[in-house]
Amino acid sequence: MLRRHPVTLALAVCVAALALLPLGYIAGYTVDVGWSGIQELVFRPRVAELLWNTARLVVGTVACCVVLGVGAAWLVERSDVPLRRVWHVLLAAPLAVPAFVNSFAWISLLPGLDTYAGALLVVTLSYFPFVYLPVAAAFRGLDPALEETARGLGLSSWGVFRRVHLPQLRVAVLGGSLLVALHLLAEFGALRMLRYPTFTTAIYDQYRATFNGPGATMLAGVLVLICLLLLLAELRLRGRRGYARTGRGAVRPVRPVRLRRLTLPSLVCLAGLVGLALVVPLASLGYWMVTGSSAAVDVPVLLTTTGTTLALGAGAAVLTVALAVPTGWLAVRARGRISTVLERSTYLGSSVPGIVIALALVTISIRATPWLYQTVPVLLAAYVILFLPRAIVTVRSAVEQSPPLFDDVAASLGASAPDRLRRVTLPLLAPGLGAGAALVFLAVVTELTATLLLAPTGTTTLATAFWSASSALEYGAAAPYAVVMVLLSAPATVLLSRDARRGLTT
Amino acid sequence: MSSLTVQDLTKSFGATPVLAGVDLQVPAGSLTALLGPSGCGKTTLLRLIAGFDDPDSGTVALGDRVVTGAGRSVAARRRGIGFVPQEGGLFPHLSVARNISFGLSRRQRRDDARVRELLDLVGLDAGLAERAPHQLSGGQQQRVALARALAPEPSLVLLDEPFSSLDAALRDETRVAVASALAAIGATAVLVTHDQAEALSIADQVAVLRQGRLVQLTDPRTLYRQPTDLDVAAFVGEAVILDADVRSGVAHCVLGDLSGEWAGPGDALPDGPARVLLRPEQLRLGAPGSEAPVARVLRVDFYGHDSRVWLQLADGAAVSARLEGTDVPSAGDDVAISVRGVARVFPPRAGAVQGTAVAAG
Numbered sequence: 001m002l003r004r005h006p007v008t009l010a011l012a013v014c015v016a017a018l019a020l021l022p023l024g025y026i027a028g029y030t031v032d033v034g035w036s037g038i039q040e041l042v043f044r045p046r047v048a049e050l051l052w053n054t055a056r057l058v059v060g061t062v063a064c065c066v067v068l069g070v071g072a073a074w075l076v077e078r079s080d081v082p083l084r085r086v087w088h089v090l091l092a093a094p095l096a097v098p099a100f101v102n103s104f105a106w107i108s109l110l111p112g113l114d115t116y117a118g119a120l121l122v123v124t125l126s127y128f129p130f131v132y133l134p135v136a137a138a139f140r141g142l143d144p145a146l147e148e149t150a151r152g153l154g155l156s157s158w159g160v161f162r163r164v165h166l167p168q169l170r171v172a173v174l175g176g177s178l179l180v181a182l183h184l185l186a187e188f189g190a191l192r193m194l195r196y197p198t199f200t201t202a203i204y205d206q207y208r209a210t211f212n213g214p215g216a217t218m219l220a221g222v223l224v225l226i227c228l229l230l231l232l233a234e235l236r237l238r239g240r241r242g243y244a245r246t247g248r249g250a251v252r253p254v255r256p257v258r259l260r261r262l263t264l265p266s267l268v269c270l271a272g273l274v275g276l277a278l279v280v281p282l283a284s285l286g287y288w289m290v291t292g293s294s295a296a297v298d299v300p301v302l303l304t305t306t307g308t309t310l311a312l313g314a315g316a317a318v319l320t321v322a323l324a325v326p327t328g329w330l331a332v333r334a335r336g337r338i339s340t341v342l343e344r345s346t347y348l349g350s351s352v353p354g355i356v357i358a359l360a361l362v363t364i365s366i367r368a369t370p371w372l373y374q375t376v377p378v379l380l381a382a383y384v385i386l387f388l389p390r391a392i393v394t395v396r397s398a399v400e401q402s403p404p405l406f407d408d409v410a411a412s413l414g415a416s417a418p419d420r421l422r423r424v425t426l427p428l429l430a431p432g433l434g435a436g437a438a439l440v441f442l443a444v445v446t447e448l449t450a451t452l453l454l455a456p457t458g459t460t461t462l463a464t465a466f467w468s469a470s471s472a473l474e475y476g477a478a479a480p481y482a483v484v485m486v487l488l489s490a491p492a493t494v495l496l497s498r499d500a501r502r503g504l505t506t
Numbered sequence: 507m508s509s510l511t512v513q514d515l516t517k518s519f520g521a522t523p524v525l526a527g528v529d530l531q532v533p534a535g536s537l538t539a540l541l542g543p544s545g546c547g548k549t550t551l552l553r554l555i556a557g558f559d560d561p562d563s564g565t566v567a568l569g570d571r572v573v574t575g576a577g578r579s580v581a582a583r584r585r586g587i588g589f590v591p592q593e594g595g596l597f598p599h600l601s602v603a604r605n606i607s608f609g610l611s612r613r614q615r616r617d618d619a620r621v622r623e624l625l626d627l628v629g630l631d632a633g634l635a636e637r638a639p640h641q642l643s644g645g646q647q648q649r650v651a652l653a654r655a656l657a658p659e660p661s662l663v664l665l666d667e668p669f670s671s672l673d674a675a676l677r678d679e680t681r682v683a684v685a686s687a688l689a690a691i692g693a694t695a696v697l698v699t700h701d702q703a704e705a706l707s708i709a710d711q712v713a714v715l716r717q718g719r720l721v722q723l724t725d726p727r728t729l730y731r732q733p734t735d736l737d738v739a740a741f742v743g744e745a746v747i748l749d750a751d752v753r754s755g756v757a758h759c760v761l762g763d764l765s766g767e768w769a770g771p772g773d774a775l776p777d778g779p780a781r782v783l784l785r786p787e788q789l790r791l792g793a794p795g796s797e798a799p800v801a802r803v804l805r806v807d808f809y810g811h812d813s814r815v816w817l818q819l820a821d822g823a824a825v826s827a828r829l830e831g832t833d834v835p836s837a838g839d840d841v842a843i844s845v846r847g848v849a850r851v852f853p854p855r856a857g858a859v860q861g862t863a864v865a866a867g
Contacts, residue, residue: 401598405591405595406595406597408553408556408558408582408589408591409589409591409595409597409654410597410608411557411558411581411582411583412556412557412558412582412583412585412587412588412589412609412655413583413588413608413609413654413655413657413658414583414584414586414609414658415583415608415609416583423608424597427599428597428598428599
């Protein structure tokens with residue numbers, strides 16, 4: 001099959017190589033440093049402390065997110081709690097508030113949150129939708145016929161939950177947990193602001209202190225190793241069984257479980273969660289907008305920064321989707337081991353934390369292409385590596401909607417190859433490409449870590465402008481940038497709450 | 507519309523041969539059904555004719571024009587062959603009208619009359635023109651797909667199992683509509699199917715494909731009455747197959763002495779062991795007592811318009827008979843069997859011992 005797409009294959013190989021560049025850099029560097037160097041740089045109390053900090057934060061956050069996510073998803077999808085659709089959107093909405101904005105909102109109100117408990121609270125409130133959305137989608141996809149069959153075989157309600165629902169939710173819960181863990185390992189802004197030291201903040205400090213010492217790179221190596229172990233663990237736990245419905249036809253809607261006397265407590269719980277995750281940060285931003293001592297909003301600067309951010313986001317979106325097309329196309333049209341490897345390597349590449357990708361690109365561009373150092377192309381390359389999977393997932397499902405049959409039929413009707421592309425393939429792919437571009441665009445708008453390290457001197461985005469103002473404790477000056485970011489991210493939330501399986505697979 | 511000639515077409519996928527030298531002749535203006543079990547290569551043959559794939563060797567010609575063969579291959583889009591895929595394959599982003607006019611020139615595409623004419627040809631209401639494909643039933647989608655294939659006036663139309671995804675009632679209705687549309691314009695058409703009833707009822711000639719080879723090419727009646735071998739016989743309909751012993755033109759078997767018609771090479775019916783083919787509707791049941799052989803009724807499948815009666819013969823073999831009307835025996839009855847018409851006589855099974863056939867007679 002691959003023989004028939006030589007150009008596409010070559011392009012997909014180049015894309016995979018780009019995605020794996022940071023990983024390759026870290027691996028190569030580790031080999032250069034050698035075993036004795038590793039011992040000296042890695043086996044020291046500081047690293048152990050970071051490891052402990054990171055591990056307990058990841059474990060705690062994942063546990064809290066699973067409890068909150070599964071509980072909320074069950075209430076919204078399976079019970080008769082009032083206003084289910086409204087709750088669904090509100091529970092996805094915290095994704096519109098970047099984690100570093102959320103932590104700014106909390107710490108600026110409660111400076112005492114710079115503890116483990118504070119970090120746990122803030123990142124859980126930021127990340128629980130990553131579990132909520134796929135689990136809610138899984139609940140929705142559960143075939144009621146399975147539940148009815150199980151009841152017919154004599155299972156109790158608890159038996160149904162344990163032996164029918166839970167196994168089917170497993171993939172969603174594991175996938176969501178992996179997302180939370182990977183995001184947390186890559187999280188820089190939120191934890192830095194909460195003064196909670198983890199690998200990312202330590203790498204950043206090392207980088208600022210020694211620019212590019214082996215110290216920073218070896219810390220990055222340990223971080224990458226943890227990410228890879230997590231990916232492997234998730235693959236092993238998920239297993240090989242299929243959980244897709246085997247039957248055809250539409251799924252009947254389920255009859256929701258009656259809450260009766262538990263309705264009010266359930267509403268209070270949901271309201272409390274939404275209040276903490278959404279109302280507190282938005283209220284805090286509003287408060288600083290109105291009362292901040294440095295609240296004099298410099299409108300022209302805000303507009304310029306927004307313009308820069310939008311331009312970077314649009315550029316990255318177009319580039320990323322264009323680069324995603326060969327890989328997504330091959331994954332569907334030339335299924336096989338090579339296509340799978342090419343697709344997976346982009347996922348692997350983007351699971352590397354943004355700070356590591358930025359560090360690798362800084363070093364590589366200084367050494368190999370000094371004329372590219374601190375230029376927009378390098379920044380765009382980082383965005384591509386970070387957000388490729390979002391585009392590939394959407395391109396892939398779009399290609400699946402356009403089977404080769406349509407190409408054959410169009411050919412039999414006399415359409416030439418360019419004609420077929422214009423009249424059949426592109427119209428069929430367009431919605432998927434658009435959705436992919438939108439997801440990448442919105443991710444770029446709120447990207448902080450890689451932008452901090454790679455943005456050309458004088459180029460300021462909303463995220464970096466917000467960052468420098470809030471770092472200088474000018475809360476009033478920082479708030480407008482955060483508000484613009486939240487407003488720009490809101491559409492993404494609507495997109496995600498509609499189709500939870502799409503775009504979350506980063 | 508032109509005729510189609512396929513000569514010695516071969517195709518392998520990797521080491522697996524799919525077509526092993528197929529010859530096929532389809533006269534202009536006729537409908538030929540390609541009949542075979544799944545995996546026999548019929549869809550591959552269709553794709554080679556359409557030009558979606560290239561054969562390893564062999565030629566395909568439309569009328570006098572060779573489109574594949576002798577090292578050259580005309581691109582699918584220049585062949586002028588209409589194609590109706592399995593589930594219609596309507597472009598989901600285009601309306602019914604835009605689907606139908608897809609293959610027309612830019613100027614013709616603006617002409618609504620042509621679309622209406624084609625919708626009328628396939629028996630659909632002109633009001634469907636602005637619908638989206640997903641708003642149509644499966645049968646309507648198939649008819650629109652046919653209209654789309656016919657729009658550029660192709661010299662040949664290929665239909666790949668066009669009715670297999672439809673439920674029984676819709677299938678008959680759609681089949682009739684498609685057949686009459688094809689007949690109305692005198693189209694040359696090749697239809698792939700694994701459904702023998704469909705092939706027999708719709709086609710002018712049936713080509714039976716088995717393991718990449720064309721086994722028989724003839725009209726439906728001949729195919730049913732004079733199948734080339736017993737496998738074809740069993741594939742195109744229910745068959746009663748019995749061991750027999752032939753002596754001076756008469757086949758002696760468990761159902762008595764039957765007048766036989768030789769299916770092997772040569773004209774005369776050779777003496778010796780053989781197998782005879784009867785169709786279930788050739789068996790008639792009566793009250794026992796006469797000279798006729800007696801059988802025990804095992805089971806009766808009642809279909810309303812007719813019934814199938816499962817019978818156990820004297821030698822223990824089970825056969826079925828088709829009876830019309832409501833006057834059918836019940837399980838456990840003993841009945842006398844008589845045979846009407848001629849039995850088709852085939853050579854014995856390879857390695858069969860002569861004695862068993864004699865004993866059966």
